[in-house]
Amino acid sequence: MRVLIRAAIATCILLATEAGAQDAVRPSTAAKPDMAADASFRSFIDALRPDAEARGIGVATFDAAFRGISSPDPGILARTTAQGEFGRPVWEYLVGAVSIGRIAKGRSQAARLSSTLTAIEARTGVPRWIILAFWGVESDFGASGGTVPTIRALATLAQARFRGTLFRNELLDALTILQRGDIAPEAMKGSWAGAMGQTQFLPSTFLKHAVDFDGDGHRDIWRSEADALASIASYLQSLGWNRDLSWGYAVTLPGGFDLTRYRADLSDFTKRGVRRIDGGTLPASGAASLFLPGGSGGPIFLITDNFEVVRAYNTSDSYALAVGHLADRLAGGPALAAPWPTGAPRLDKAGLQALQKGLAARDLYAGDADGRAGPKLREAVRQYQIREGLVADGYATPNLLEYLTARP
Numbered sequence: 353m354r355v356l357i358r359a360a361i362a363t364c365i366l367l368a369t370e371a372g373a374q375d376a377v378r379p380s381t382a383a384k385p386d387m388a389a390d391a392s393f394r395s396f397i398d399a400l401r402p403d404a405e406a407r408g409i410g411v412a413t414f415d416a417a418f419r420g421i422s423s424p425d426p427g428i429l430a431r432t433t434a435q436g437e438f439g440r441p442v443w444e445y446l447v448g449a450v451s452i453g454r455i456a457k458g459r460s461q462a463a464r465l466s467s468t469l470t471a472i473e474a475r476t477g478v479p480r481w482i483i484l485a486f487w488g489v490e491s492d493f494g495a496s497g498g499t500v501p502t503i504r505a506l507a508t509l510a511q512a513r514f515r516g517t518l519f520r521n522e523l524l525d526a527l528t529i530l531q532r533g534d535i536a537p538e539a540m541k542g543s544w545a546g547a548m549g550q551t552q553f554l555p556s557t558f559l560k561h562a563v564d565f566d567g568d569g570h571r572d573i574w575r576s577e578a579d580a581l582a583s584i585a586s587y588l589q590s591l592g593w594n595r596d597l598s599w600g601y602a603v604t605l606p607g608g609f610d611l612t613r614y615r616a617d618l619s620d621f622t623k624r625g626v627r628r629i630d631g632g633t634l635p636a637s638g639a640a641s642l643f644l645p646g647g648s649g650g651p652i653f654l655i656t657d658n659f660e661v662v663r664a665y666n667t668s669d670s671y672a673l674a675v676g677h678l679a680d681r682l683a684g685g686p687a688l689a690a691p692w693p694t695g696a697p698r699l700d701k702a703g704l705q706a707l708q709k710g711l712a713a714r715d716l717y718a719g720d721a722d723g724r725a726g727p728k729l730r731e732a733v734r735q736y737q738i739r740e741g742l743v744a745d746g747y748a749t750p751n752l753l754e755y756l757t758a759r760p
């Protein structure tokens with residue numbers, strides 16, 4: 353559950369910042385001094401001391417962590433309300449996340465770091481292309497791990513009780529990292545929402561999954577490429593990465609394909625004429641399901657359980673598809689040839705919520721009416737399409753909402 357909560361927050365952050373978590377918060381030059389707010393912030397920090405002490409964080413570590421931090425960062429609080437990008441189409445996200453420049457940069461990094469990646473693959477079973485893709489999407493291959501001081505960012509979010517007590521716990525975890533001496537307070541930097549360094553780990557993820565791969569005694573996801581890459585791989589391994597399968601496969605379907613049988617073994621899909629667009633052979637076995645993020649006319653994928661592992665790093669489907677497709681491109685795979693429905697009308701958040709409510713009223717959808725397209729809504733849409741004899745692509749469109757609304 354904690355993983356899911358972290359991932360949900362990461363999704364908000366990702367979609368708020370559009371290009372991942374690499375951009376820095378603007379300096380809060382416009383903010384006026386607010387003495388009452390500053391006093392309240394200092395009280396919050398003082399109240400944190402006993403909890404920090406209980407976790408074994410010494411006075412010296414605590415004082416060093418908060419040295420020079422006497423006020424919240426209003427720029428960060430402004431960011432928490434700017435999350436309007438959730439409904440951004442997947443194809444727009446892919447343009448930025450899997451650009452030609454990023455593919456070229458990733459391939460050169462793969463060559464430069466080949467021996468390190470070989471060693472990490474051997475230890476974790478996670479392929480280098482996936483590791484590199486995460487590294488690329490999260491921090492542009494380490495070039496932009498964020499410049500926001502993590503302690504002040506987390507303290508700001510914690511005091512504001514953004515997401516309840518989550519950021520207070522992350523702040524205590526960050527102090528634990530400082531206590532262990534993995535990084536100095538002034539070098540502990542990341543995104544406005546506390547995702548740190550080249551891997552963009554929240555402190556709780558760092559404590560569980562960061563790895564000292566270069567053997568210098570410090571888990572350094574800020575300055576050590578080997579530590580950052582191995583930490584990504586170690587995290588994916590612990591989430592259950594299956595080394596026998598890819599994240600998924602870009603495929604084509606034969607004419608007349610029966611979309612109502614969208615979940616099956618890979619061997620079954622092969623028998624039914626599904627083919628990889630890169631000409632490779634699908635694995636002989638493994639559970640998979642069809643994913644048509646632009647409907648039946650757009651690019652089509654067979655996704656495996658590893659897709660859910662990618663989504664655990666960040667719950668957005670767009671994010672997961674970007675990581676998977678970037679990995680394929682880094683490995684030499686082709687671009688997606690099928691056209692995205694870029695000009696077609698799309699459901700906005702309110703439309704998606706209306707669809708969720710309509711499907712819930714028909715006992716097909718049990719999740720929140722949160723206006724987010726994800727696996728639960730996809731499944732409900734498919735069940736409805738199958739029931740109504742429509743093309744079962746799981747793709748939520750204005751036409752589908754109109755169809756459903758006309759049939760109370």
Ligand code: CA
Pocket residue numbers: 563564565566567568569570571572576579
């Ligand atoms: Ca190290």
